[in-house]
Amino acid sequence: MTTHELEAGASAERRLSALSAVLIPSGRGLPAAPDAGVPGPMLDRVSALRPDVWMILTSAVAFRPTLSAEAAVAAMAQEEPTLLRALFEVLAAAYYLSPTVRAGIGYHGQQALALPRGGFGAEDLALEMMTRAPSFRVPPDFVQ
Amino acid sequence: MRVTPDVVPPPRETDVAIVGAGLSGAVIAAELAAAGLRVVLLERGRHWNPEDYRGPHNDWEAAATGPWHASPNRRQLPEDYPIDDDAAEMKPMLFNGVGGSTILYGAQWMRLLPSDFRRRTLDDVGDDWPIDYTDLAPFYDQADRDFGTSGLAGDPAGPVRPEYPMPPLPIGEIGETVAAAHARLGWHWWPGSNAIASRPWQGRRPCVLRSACGQGCGEGAKGSVDRTHLPGAVAAGVKVIVGARVVQIETDKAGGTTGVIWRDAAGLRHRLQAQRVVLAANALGSARLLLGSAPGGLANRSGLVGRRLMMHPFTRVAGMFDRPMGTSQGAWGQALYSLQYAEADPENGRPHGAKWNLGPSGGPLHAALFPWPGGPPTGARLHERVASWLDRAALWGITVDDPPELENRVELDLGTPVEGDDLPGLRLTYRIAQECRDVLAFNAERARESFEAAGAVETVALPLAQDYGWHLLGTCRMGNDPETSVVDRWGEAHDHSGLFIADSSVFVTGGSVNPAATIAALSLRTAKHILTSRSK
Numbered sequence: 063m064t065t066h067e068l069e070a071g072a073s074a075e076r077r078l079s080a081l082s083a084v085l086i087p088s089g090r091g092l093p094a095a096p097d098a099g100v101p102g103p104m105l106d107r108v109s110a111l112r113p114d115v116w117m118i119l120t121s122a123v124a125f126r127p128t129l130s131a132e133a134a135v136a137a138m139a140q141e142e143p144t145l146l147r148a149l150f151e152v153l154a155a156a157y158y159l160s161p162t163v164r165a166g167i168g169y170h171g172q173q174a175l176a177l178p179r180g181g182f183g184a185e186d187l188a189l190e191m192m193t194r195a196p197s198f199r200v201p202p203d204f205v206q
Numbered sequence: 207m208r209v210t211p212d213v214v215p216p217p218r219e220t221d222v223a224i225v226g227a228g229l230s231g232a233v234i235a236a237e238l239a240a241a242g243l244r245v246v247l248l249e250r251g252r253h254w255n256p257e258d259y260r261g262p263h264n265d266w267e268a269a270a271t272g273p274w275h276a277s278p279n280r281r282q283l284p285e286d287y288p289i290d291d292d293a294a295e296m297k298p299m300l301f302n303g304v305g306g307s308t309i310l311y312g313a314q315w316m317r318l319l320p321s322d323f324r325r326r327t328l329d330d331v332g333d334d335w336p337i338d339y340t341d342l343a344p345f346y347d348q349a350d351r352d353f354g355t356s357g358l359a360g361d362p363a364g365p366v367r368p369e370y371p372m373p374p375l376p377i378g379e380i381g382e383t384v385a386a387a388h389a390r391l392g393w394h395w396w397p398g399s400n401a402i403a404s405r406p407w408q409g410r411r412p413c414v415l416r417s418a419c420g421q422g423c424g425e426g427a428k429g430s431v432d433r434t435h436l437p438g439a440v441a442a443g444v445k446v447i448v449g450a451r452v453v454q455i456e457t458d459k460a461g462g463t464t465g466v467i468w469r470d471a472a473g474l475r476h477r478l479q480a481q482r483v484v485l486a487a488n489a490l491g492s493a494r495l496l497l498g499s500a501p502g503g504l505a506n507r508s509g510l511v512g513r514r515l516m517m518h519p520f521t522r523v524a525g526m527f528d529r530p531m532g533t534s535q536g537a538w539g540q541a542l543y544s545l546q547y548a549e550a551d552p553e554n555g556r557p558h559g560a561k562w563n564l565g566p567s568g569g570p571l572h573a574a575l576f577p578w579p580g581g582p583p584t585g586a587r588l589h590e591r592v593a594s595w596l597d598r599a600a601l602w603g604i605t606v607d608d609p610p611e612l613e614n615r616v617e618l619d620l621g622t623p624v625e626g627d628d629l630p631g632l633r634l635t636y637r638i639a640q641e642c643r644d645v646l647a648f649n650a651e652r653a654r655e656s657f658e659a660a661g662a663v664e665t666v667a668l669p670l671a672q673d674y675g676w677h678l679l680g681t682c683r684m685g686n687d688p689e690t691s692v693v694d695r696w697g698e699a700h701d702h703s704g705l706f707i708a709d710s711s712v713f714v715t716g717g718s719v720n721p722a723a724t725i726a727a728l729s730l731r732t733a734k735h736i737l738t739s740r741s742k
Contacts, residue, residue, distance in 0.1 A: 164264070171266075197545070198545075
């Protein structure tokens, strides 16, 4: 199931969008979650990875539906912290898939780097450490 | 490498049946097959294609919250049996599949200290092992070569040892900064030792510092046994059967081991007769199979099968710097480690040792999902946290030696049947002693001081990172007395000749270091014993 197939349809999507905007608002030049495709294509990608996502979203949307999104998140933190953590996890996972967000924070994914051709670094400090006396304990029957 | 998901017909008889194609199973299979024994390796998981690993893809962090999570309860793949860990203060991490947990491990490659084998003698804690460091040293040396490890000999915190096959991976700007801080503090540090190639090595490419070891190493730089051992083992004749759930070990009236019963992916039961059976399914899986193989548990005269579970209480300390330090990438293993407090020092309030490893901090989702005090960084706080973390945060990971306790245990969860399996799920009970919590807190504060001395502008020390129960140890301890141990000094069950346990179940105490090297060394030693005893 994708976020577009949430049981309650459009109203559920609106609720999810509002919740995501509370949890991940705009700031530091970055878009709020709904403007970054959460919910939407980014959350659909996470949903494709994790079949449990729809249950988390459904539970979150159904939580205290008469409260405002801000009040619902605050109540969730008190009453259902596990659900809040799960919701935040999937929303954040989706948010940081957004190319706009990644560009905004200067994150380009994990790159394949070439190992430096020199040493490992701090060789001089390692040589100093080598001059230390052995610091491990020696059991009575230990034979090196 | 060719594995055999549909061996037609499946073998009915072999010299050695090995349960589990992870670290210990692969090591022992390679040794025995090279010596000419017929070996069948039964693996409940699947054979993963390295192209499926997520490191090079932009969903690598998202995938780690689900299908590539190291917790079987989070992953919930069909091959993962459920583990009720509600009563466990550390949550288990493991991987079922060809390569086992080495597919996801960080490959930190550490040897136990000589004192770890003699905790009873030295500290009146736990028990002494029936073997000592010297017994294992030649096998540690071989494992270093077989796994293609990188590191630097000469560490004064451990016994003299041969040089590693490869030089250490670069410790990076953060490593150099922390090393200099430790030099000022007078504290121990040493370049990280990892089963990760730092140069081309036996067909493996060197590490590209992607920091995605936890989702499988697509480069082939990490020494996971699907690359280091199993291709050679298969070439030597080992039959690897995937999707094979071993549900019972069979013995005869004389106490000898006669083979195993296993179910294939279609649920069909098969009998595999074997002169020897080797359990290599980790400290949870091997105990599960023994407990389910006979009323009261097989090989359980001592009543210790499943008991004395050790999980290494773990925590993390984050240090944030005011400038980019290149910490989004690097070897996920360890850039460097510190054994400053690795030895127990009861007179100074530290009855157990702890090991620190310095590592990178990953991408933005790692920042968001770090267990920040006060809960998830929702709202505007999220953006602040990510900005202060990305490429600027480093992590000390701290593992503490936890003494074996009888009540810390693995049991069959009889109320949780597992589809396609005759054995139920597991229930874990694991309580962390207060003295271990105190040691963890002490070390976390010192790690905070380490980062502060290195110039960190903010540090966050967690009381416990309970989701990181990577090190599963001790549920079938070795010993000389059949009344107080499950297997002998060679890993053979006291109660059943021909039944061996080659994984971390046999640990008597846990030390504080990562156990992979010791598991490999113990497996090599057990293999040598099987071969030696066969020829007599």
